[in-house]
Amino acid sequence: MSIRAVVGEGSCGIAAGAHSVYNALKASASENGFAVGITGCIGMCFAEPIVDIYDGARLLKRLVRVSADDVHAITEFIVSGDPSAVGHLEITSAESAFLNKQTRIALRHCGIIDPESIADYKEAGGYGALKKVLAEMTPEEVIEEIKISGLAGRGGAGFPTWFKWNAARNADGDEKYLICNADEGDPGAFMDRAVIESDPHMLIEGMLIAAYAIGAKDAFVYVRAEYPLAVERLKKAIADAEAQHFVGDNILGTGFCCRIRIKAGAGAFVCGEETALIESLEGKRGMPRLKPPFPAQSGYKNKPSNINNVETFANVSYIIEKGGVNFASLGTEGSKGTKVFALTGKIKRGGLVEIPMGLTLRDVIFDIGGGVRDGGEFKAVQMGGPSGGCIPAEKLDTPIDYKALAATGAIMGSGGMVVTDSSTCMVNMARFFLDFTKKESCGKCVHCRIGTSRMFEILTRITEGMGEDGDIEKLEELCDGIKAGALCGLGQTAPNPVLTTLRYFRAEYEAHIKEKRCPAGECAALRRYTINADKCRGCTLCAKKCPVGAINGEVKKAHVIDNEKCIKCGSCAEACRFGAVEMC
């Protein structure tokens, strides 16, 4: 018997307590003769911390929501083989359904291999594609294979990958650079982090193949500073790959050279834009450059450069191994392969999902994610973050395809999929994103710098019940102006959250402006809590739960809310067992 307990140690798992589970298992393992290992993100964030029990390569049990206190039960199961010991921890079939409709390419090793072990990666076939490329393929053949696959940039824009590689390959000069964009700044998206944390060698292998194809000897990974675990694991992976001659000089004795360096970003959303990222790599403020020239002609240090994001690179080794035709057999006419999404918000089962293109939003949100949590009603799904938009219920049968999503007014984006229910105010959602783009605008273009501020002010006014006739028209005018007048993708797409909510939820804007009413009940300024003295029993629970001490009253006497102090968080209404707290 070779029993192994494997703990999912991605950032989400660790935040949920996976590392204390790991330590407790480790302490028990030496006494009881089993092994303990780690893996990356399994993708089932809703069930973290997760422990998989393997017998050799066979998965015996998947245990969910495990705490350190459960380790004695796990040990008992391993020692006695009695499944009832861990019956209460075992994943249910409904929860397992999360994986049923998925097809995993970019995530194919995530949650299976140990991200800190190059041996594990090689055992799973890792670096086989690199060997094949270096031994059997010319750079042109590699680019042709990527062309056949139909792989498009997974960072959001969906530009054909082969085209960028080809342009960089054909650019003049011997000094060329390859850059991986791991500056995943879209709030609500975390798939690139999960790929690096869970399978860093696959990123390295994809980058090496790309470097070979374009003729680059130097490569960078520009990674968000907020991702310390990803940086740590990537550092180790690069060092291990160097030691085994996959990275550095004379790779695998073929004469091909490529070193890979990590540059930590310092926190600026606009650096996800490729020319801003290059400025930042050069040690400057991350302000976008005018295109053309494109980075393929003049990028880092004014040399030909190619930039792709993490998920794009994560597909490359698969395409080389299985062939472009195989990859292209998945998906739709215009969108090939799979896409990873971070499913979050008011969703029952949130996590990382990889599906073939062409499934519908409904498939992902309801069949995989289990629908809206707490019995809520689906209202909209936000896709593409600050550059995207809100897609309403009537569009749930839209297939996941670059063109079809763009037609809704949202975008595929990098893969954030935030589900909202009837308690989410769409005007406030638009305001939230404009607050973000206003802060993140680099300031170079007047339309973006000032336009986003004006839009934010108008949206704030509306959510505070001070909206005026003509505000919607002003917003629309500003949207047009910013789209036309901004240089980069951040500015050009900044109006999208407003445009889509106006398109699908115009009545909500009008209710705020004309009736001074927030239909979702979210906008605090339009909300007031009072205690119905007839229903209040004076139990004091609401006063105890109030985080700001805004509720006064004696025991067994009706309580009163001080509206000056009240922050309208609703804690009192939730706490009251007599329905005495009323919102209007």
Place this chain on the structure above:
Amino acid sequence: MCSDCKKSDLTLLDGIIDELGTDSGSLITVLQRAQEVYGYLPTDVMYAVAERLGVSPAHVMGVATFYTQFRLTPVGRHLIMLCKGTACHVNGADSIEKAVCGELGIKDGETTADGLFSLKTVACLGCCSLSPVMMIDEETYGSLTPASAVEIIKKIKEHESK
């Protein structure tokens, strides 16, 4: 040089510059390392970095103020990073912020008078399934309510007063 700023131990920069070199392209990395050493970026340190990398102090200041990671003032003993990403927003991050601000008597970006807490809202901590989330020092706290967030801070205060 600045005349009215405090005197930092500039020899602490030597090791950083030795390792990273004086190429102006290393500026962001140098500032990141300097912030690790000093806790923030004191003005005299930025002047010294400018001199050693051969760029203008204005350029260093421009970079330091562009990126959210850099701090120009000392940070409190406990740094609260309150996530205001999309998933946290949908799950009530605004009311968590109000409750935390109410408890500490400070706003985003400020430090309490006793130097115990600094509050910073961030765009996304990437733990969306635990939303709403905040991170205090290295610890992540998920599925917050306004009351539980206040409770967590009160516990740290209690611990500090012992």
